[in-house]
Amino acid sequence: MAKAKREIAAALSLVDIVFELVDARVPASSRNPMLSDIIKNKPRLVIMTKAAIADPAQTPLWEREIRAEGREVLTVDAVTGENIKKITPMAGALATTAKKKVPGMKARPVRAMIIGIPNVGKSTLINRLVGRRAAAVGSRPGVTKAQQWIRINPRLELLDTPGILWPKFEDRAVAMHLALTGAIKSEILSFIEIGEYFIDFLRDHYPDAFKERYGIEAGVSKPDLARHIASTRGVTGDDYYEKAFALVINDFQNARVGRITLDRIEKPI
Ligand SMILES: Nc1nc2c(ncn2[C@@H]2O[C@H](COP(=O)(O)OP(=O)(O)O)[C@@H](O)[C@H]2O)c(=O)[nH]1
Ligand SMILES: [Mg+2]
CATH class of the missing domain: 3.40.50.300 (P-loop containing nucleotide triphosphate hydrolases)
Structure with a gap:
């Protein structure tokens, strides 16, 4: 620093x-x-x-x-x-x-x-x-x-x-956003934590993009989603849950979920 x-x-x-x-x-x-x-x-x-x-x-x-x-x-x-x-x-x-x-x-x-x-x-x-x-x-x-x-x-x-410039984060959401963009390495946060955060974010803000990308309703549970991603994308093994969420992070990083902004400004009424 x-x-x-x-x-x-x-x-x-x-x-x-x-x-x-x-x-x-x-x-x-x-x-x-x-x-x-x-x-x-x-x-x-x-x-x-x-x-x-x-x-x-x-x-x-x-x-x-x-x-x-x-x-x-x-x-x-x-x-x-x-x-x-x-x-x-x-x-x-x-x-x-x-x-x-x-x-x-x-x-x-x-x-x-x-x-x-x-x-x-x-x-x-x-x-x-x-x-x-x-x-x-x-x-x-x-x-x-x-x-x-x-x-x-x-x-x-x-x-x-x-x-x-070094990245700076004082709260969890900022750390998640920086991990998702790859500004910080995910040694502190697990793929599961980051991926789950992103999935929750997508459901809240981009439910249509979620459905479009994953071919499943945004209301699906995370375990069901992980199984769905694993089966549709050839993920196997006991650690399929972590691998599925790593794929989710990868989808965001490669802009495969559409145009997404993580830091939000709510529109004035
Ligand atoms: N779509 C898009 N991707 C970008 C843009 N700028 C950088 N990237 C991607 O972001 C990643 C990091 O870019 P890089 O230039 O290495 O970042 P640096 O660490 O600041 O030098 C790479 O995968 C780039 O392809 C941009 O303007 N548009
Ligand atoms: Mg560089």
Whole structure:
């Protein structure tokens, strides 16, 4: 944690703006409030990633929530490419260098760094911006190497190494949401606990998606559901219950249950 903080602080002095990456499926749980203490008044653009797999009804409500905090926010999807082209102009408008440019002199590119918790989509966004596979994609943080600038276009340069922010959770629901998105490893929580949590969540919020994915009514008991999943997906063995719920977690992580947002904002009446 201290090391991550030091690394971010060191990189911070090199950049004009921070892109704070937030997962659109967990726009609250994937943020770390400590970030404000670390980056202080450095210009910041909140980038909500994974728009294509988040609930399209929830995303605009979260955008409004983040704007109410006084932050600029842009929702993107680094896999489909949605809104990626808006990053450069928004960064240009927010970063201080662009405003300080001397008349007649060519403005230098805005320098930016990406910061976010594990699995939020940092490497995928860097790759998308660069247009080739420059950063390793995976849930494990890569080996530390010398930082380099990547020229995205004449107006934007990006540090090639993102800042890895540690996930923070004070309650069980946030821990569950972070385990479901893969931001925290499930060593503390069992597959059964996480999977059961997700099933309860699906029943409450997405009963149709539940039925569609599992081919069974949302009211089914968990043991019956586990047996049903085991029989339809070829799961055998005494530990079929755990394996069935591991499959459920996998379904969410691979966006096979539809577009789901775990952190909820109830719609105003
Ligand atoms: N659908 C979708 N998946 C994404 C997006 N960004 C990242 N992912 C997936 O999320 C997982 C974690 O992404 P990664 O870039 O490795 O996260 P990092 O740990 O922050 O670098 C990978 O399976 C990516 O394919 C996105 O915008 N849309
Ligand atoms: Mg990465």
